[in-house]
Amino acid sequence: MLVDVTIKLKRGVTDPEGENTKKALTLLGFKNVQSVGVMKTFRIEMDCGDEAEAVKQAEEMCRRLLANPVIHEYEIKVVRG
Amino acid sequence: MLVDVTIKLKRGVTDPEGENTKKALTLLGFKNVQSVGVMKTFRIEMDCGDEAEAVKQAEEMCRRLLANPVIHEYEIKVVRG
Incomplete structure (x- = not known):
């Protein structure tokens, strides 16, 4: 069984990697980028x-290792049965 | 326009983060985990x-900033038009 576990920041949590990627893209000339988020x-x-x-x-893995409940939310998707 | 750019390691490139996550999961008792890859x-x-x-x-962003062509491949998906 192949399972995708996606970990992303909760709404309201600062995403410094995303913000810096946005800055770098703007400096490279991609002026139309409004926001970048990283998962x-x-x-x-x-x-x-x-x-x-x-x-x-997979949920138990998130609770015990993969995600930090203070800042993360997670999504689990079965890719292949 | 909302676009998801997924960066993953090319086949054959070592994924230390995935390997260590697998080790940690096994140590936590998830004995049935066969492999873990990170994207x-x-x-x-x-x-x-x-x-x-x-x-x-988005392709140009990958070429110029987001991906390293030596080790990464990327996938672009329009989430919302």
Whole structure:
């Protein structure tokens, strides 16, 4: 089972990497860029027959390791069963 | 126009962050994890009326700033027109 776990910053949390990327793009001449946000995706291949079980495990991975609940929110998507 | 630019490592390039995440997950008890890969997505909001033009600009951003052609490949997706 292939699962994509996307970690992004909660609304209202400053995204310095995104802001600096926006600045750099503007300096390079891309004047029409209004905002840049950065997200990270973990593509996890796991040995698991059941889709619901895979999502449950991915959620536990987020809670225990991948995401920081103070600043992050996460999204789990099964890519391939 | 909202465009997602996803940067991932080319096949064959070592992904230390993914490998260490896999190790950590295994140590936490997720024994069924087979591999973990990491990708980064830039969500770019740009002032641009035409979808093809937005994709063209995003490609130029990848070439000039966001991706390293030696190790990265990129994918561009228009999220909202």
